[in-house]
Amino acid sequence: GESVGLHLPTLSVQEGDNSIINCAYSNSASDYFIWYKQESGKGPQFIIDIRSNMDKRQGQRVTVLLNKTVKHLSLQIAATQPGDSAVYFCAENISGGYNKLIFGAGTRLAVHP
Amino acid sequence: KAGVTQTPRYLIKTRGQQVTLSCSPISGHRSVSWYQQTPGQGLQFLFEYFSETQRNKGNFPGRFSGRQFSNSRSEMNVSTLELGDSALYLCASSETSGSTLGSQYFGPGTRLTVT
Numbered sequence: 001g002e003s004v005g006l007h008l009p010t011l012s013v014q015e016g017d018n019s020i021i022n023c024a025y026s027n028s029a030s031d032y033f034i035w036y037k038q039e040s041g042k043g044p045q046f047i048i049d050i051r052s053n054m055d056k057r058q059g060q061r062v063t064v065l066l067n068k069t070v071k072h073l074s075l076q077i078a079a080t081q082p083g084d085s086a087v088y089f090c091a092e093n094i095s096g097g098y099n100k101l102i103f104g105a106g107t108r109l110a111v112h113p
Numbered sequence: 114k115a116g117v118t119q120t121p122r123y124l125i126k127t128r129g130q131q132v133t134l135s136c137s138p139i140s141g142h143r144s145v146s147w148y149q150q151t152p153g154q155g156l157q158f159l160f161e162y163f164s165e166t167q168r169n170k171g172n173f174p175g176r177f178s179g180r181q182f183s184n185s186r187s188e189m190n191v192s193t194l195e196l197g198d199s200a201l202y203l204c205a206s207s208e209t210s211g212s213t214l215g216s217q218y219f220g221p222g223t224r225l226t227v228t
Contacts, residue, residue, distance in 0.1 A: 034216065034217065044203070046216050099148070099169070
């Protein structure tokens with residue numbers, strides 16, 4: 001597969017542990033946020049989204065937290081599995097900007113058995 | 114529903130040539146966005162089309178262009194290719210555009226190599 005990013009920060013966790021991936025977004029006018037997972041050789045896969053009128057949203061094994069005061073987004077993955085190993089991107093959409101996503105640099109999650 | 118499909122998956126071109134990439138969105142999705150992904154610059158927005166109209170454009174030179182057809186399928190074209198255009202080109206589709214945003218779903222990408 002191809003390299004998504006050569007010098008991405010890496011989070012290493014043990015299988016079964018919880019993972020927390022953080023993201024600082026850039027624009028206070030952003031009102032919609034998405035987390036994506038990208039495996040080698042594939043396109044980004046939608047995980048979960050959240051709108052700016054919420055501060056928490058839960059999915060299956062994943063939770064997204066939004067702190068607008070400090071422009072911070074986090075993705076929590078419960079009971080991390082080897083299949084969760086991938087690069088994770090946060091993306092923001094500026095209000096009125098149609099479907100123009102601004103992506104963060106990404107974090108590589110490495111899950112060890 | 115079938116996902117977003119992109120063709121071709123891999124392409125090798127030489128400098129100065131032009132290339133056309135194709136994207137078929139998820140059935141019922143009217144918005145198609147294009148992104149360029151490189152190891153150095155990450156994922157960068159190229160442009161978005163909704164109902165055959167370009168709604169937004171990123172900071173790329175005019176050599177990058179696109180269009181959308183009445184069936185929502187989209188193509189992007191890069192003319193006078195440069196080595197720096199080597200990248201993974203991703204297409205994403207969404208049901209909505211504008212004030213009511215929907216989730217964007219990505220295709221597998223087209224890997225373009227310029228030699």
